[in-house]
Amino acid sequence: MVISFGSTFVYFFYTYGEETRVAFIPIPEVTGTMWEVLDLITSVIFLSEFAARLVFTGKSYLPIYMVIDFLSWLPGLCSSALWFSKGSAPAWLQGLCVLRVLKPERYLGAFASMISILAEHGAILKATALVSFLLWLLVSSMLYFTERNNPDEELQDWLRDLSDEEWPWCDYTWQGKAIGTFLNFMSIGPLGNLHEKKS
Structure with missing residues (x-):
């Protein structure tokens, strides 16, 4: 080892x-x-x-x-x-x-x-993967529509199409920041609840 x-x-x-x-x-x-x-x-x-x-x-x-x-x-x-x-x-x-x-x-x-965990909880993991994928598509589409006319030209170039969505950019419009806040609550909130239930 x-x-x-x-x-x-x-x-x-x-x-x-x-x-x-x-x-x-x-x-x-x-x-x-x-x-x-x-x-x-x-x-x-x-x-x-x-x-x-x-x-x-x-x-x-x-x-x-x-x-x-x-x-x-x-x-x-x-x-x-x-x-x-x-x-x-x-x-x-x-x-x-x-x-x-x-x-x-x-x-x-x-x-x-890991394989035994995947086999035991396969249904839950598939459902979680589907929800995550749908949320990713939803948020990416919303960010495209809110940020395609962003005053920052560099951000406009970066978000030219749906395939270029990246979160590290910080110069979003207020609508983009609201979507980001929603995404953070959706991704962090359920995990916190799950941790509380286990403890």
Whole structure:
């Protein structure tokens, strides 16, 4: 678990840019070579574990775990081979290291719990998804009609059609702000009531 999540965190440090720097949180600088060396070491460890499982578990090795274990080392070895032979590796290939976070699933059972929750509460989740989708369509349409003649030309350009609706804009007309307030009450209110009922 430590190796799986630790290598993923180091990959985050390797790929972060200045625009993602979080205030007051120091982020260590990880160079490409440092990342590839760590990725190679991690891949060799997981390859060794994969080979040992193949030898000692044989036919009892569950196919889904076999695929996850296979994907935890193969992309890393390919990425490292390209990096040390050509001096670069495709970003998508390096990014496949995040698949390693699936390895602890056999011990944690998080996805199994999520699947059982989805199966048990499927009807409620479908109804909630439908209501959310309809509310999204309603609010997007209303914002289009209230903001298409907004005095702010930049906002007009952004809201040229229904596919470009974005909430981060703040220069809405009073009608747009009223719709936003309505949306906030609709989305936050039911969740608060649900929390109160559970407690």
